[in-house]
Amino acid sequence: MTKFAFMLGLYRDYFANYLKTKLSYRADFWVEVLSDLMFNGLNLVFIFVVFLHTPTLGDWSESEVVFVYGYFMIASGLFSTFFSAWNFSERYIVKGEMDRVLTRPAHSLSQVMLENMDPPAFVGSIVGLVIMITAWSTLGLPFHWYDPFVLIIMVLGSCFIYMGIYTALSAISFYSDAPTGIGPLIYNIQNYGRYPVEIYNKTIKFLLTWLLPFAFVGVYPASFFLGRLDDWWMAWLTPVVGIVVLSLGLWFWNYGVRRYRGAGS
Template identity: 50%
Template sequence: MFYTRLILGYFMQYLKTRLEYRGDFLVQLVTDLLFQGVNLVFILVVFSHTTDLQGWTREEVIFIYGYFLVPFAVFAAFFNLWDFNERYIIRGEMDRVLTRPAHSLLQVILETMAPESLIGAVTGLAVMGWAAMRMDVDWSWYDPLLFLVFVIGGAAVYGGIYITLTSISLFSDSKTDIQPIMYNVGNYGRYPINIYSKVIQFVLTWVLPFAFVGFYPASFLLDDDRWSILAMVTPLVGVVYMGIGITVWNWGIRNYRGAGN
């Protein structure tokens, strides 16, 4: 109950802050939609020069891209850790967080969350729906349930990786630029994995498993049996990487020296 009240309190405070500047809020929503539209245009441009991409049709690639937007939107809404180093380490706000009787990671997540990013999930669902209608996808009764499980698992994969990267700042007070690099690597997960080399396929599956965020679950929903087993372990991969992230975070907290040293 303590954490439930804490989460609701942070969320209500967030709404008060964001709605104080409604114009800025709306501009950010429109900007996010335009950014997603640019990526969709890129796919259309590619298919204007070819009929398929390593055996994948235009609609299938668009479906995979649309699916990817959903777990990515959940991640972006609740794991908005991009400026953690600057805000919490260099400016010393981590010391304030550690004086409060709640887990430090939860506090940071609640203070930096951006629920407006969930608009990306709406866009992703719309893109998926359009592509599915064009392909006449045959849905099973359990697909919506699997979809929710896959989305949570994919968001946990992303979240676990970025929590681990963020935790590096707890061991050093210097700026790190690894997160933008990892963001670019993560974008590979929004396309069919077999268009890449074997080395990249291995990395995206077993090292930085961004393929579990978009491709593997989406291919299962498309009734492609080649990757069905990998798709079904998406929740497990999410639990493992989230566990790694939390473990590294707790380790970093124990080694954190404070802003005064």
Template identity: 50%
Template sequence: MVQLQIFGQYLKQYMKARLAYRLDLIVKFITDLISQSFNLIFIVVVFGHTKQLGGWSQAEVIFIYGYFLLPWAIFGTFFNLWSFNDRYIIKGELDRVLTRPVHSLLQIIMESMTPESLIGVFTGLAVMGYGASQLDLYWAWYDPILLIVFTLGGVLVYGGIFIALTSISLYTDSKTDIQPIVFNVSNYGRYPVNIYNRIVQFVLTWLLPFAFVGFYPASYLLDRGDWRFYAYLTPLVGVVYFAIAVLLWNRGIRHYRGAGN
């Protein structure tokens, strides 16, 4: 309950600051939409040269991409950790965080969140709706519930991977370029995993499981039974990776020596 109250206060202060510069907020919405539009255009261009991609139609790939946007938008809202090293390690703000009774990771999430990124959820639903309109899909009554569960599982996968990578900064003061590399790998999860070779499929499933963020859950919603087992694993994979990430974070905090050292 206390954490929710603190979260509400952080959110209130953030929105006050963002609404003071409304034009910046509008520009962010527009740039996000443009970026997502380019990805859709890329899919259309690819299917301009082929009718199927690894056995998947254009409408199915568009649906998968739309689903991918849901966990990505929520992750981008609450796990905006890209500047952690500069802000909290090099500039020493982590020392301030550690003097407070609330868990350090929760504080950093609340200080770095960008609620406007949630617009991506509506964009994703719109893209999914367009893809579904081109397909003959039947959803059972429980499929919307599974959609929410799968989405939250994907958010935990994303959060777990990038929290674990961020925790590396707690052991060293030097900058690391691992996050941008892994971010580029994450983009492979927005397309059918069977179009890649077996090594890439293994990496996207068991090492950096970004296939659970987009492809596997979306394939279930598309009623492609070949991947049903993997789709059901999505929440479990998310919980496991997130739990490991929190353990690594807590260990890194204990290892952290402070900005003055």
């Protein structure tokens, strides 16, 4: 409990410092928000364009695919808000800032997350929730009292998957001098998780389900609310897969930190 309170205090202090910085340059804050909205808007337009040429994607309707995209945006926005260390290698390894992080009492990964949080990205989660609710209404899906609680559990599981994979990706910097090349590849692969896995061949479906489980940050958990899964347990695997992937990512990170010997090592 003491550690939890300590981390909450750190988050409050870092967030307050972030606000002070952004209030000095408010235009930058709104440019970031607008940039994120435009990017996500273009992805949504792409879905609409696809359905101008076909009535269904596999056997999925336009509203169902939009629903999945809304869920995908919620999890992606939350992850990006609290973990935006895309330049970890250059900033912390090449420039030596990891040495500073390791002299402080808080866990090294927690400090990296706090120093790189991106609150404007949270707007994407809000927009995703709006898209999801709109598609929910369009599809006429039933609403149960437990659905909000299930959504929270599913989204947390999805965020754990993001965090585990990208923590491991960042930790490659402890082992390799040139880890950044794989980043764009993983980022592109994650976007496949917002589409029905049935439209892919068996190899890609296996990759998105069990190796880089991005299907659990989009289509599988969203399918629970759509009533689309014959194997309903796949949706409920989302928090389980999230815990496993996060644990592996943390282990990989902690082992890398123990191996780290300072800037230039």
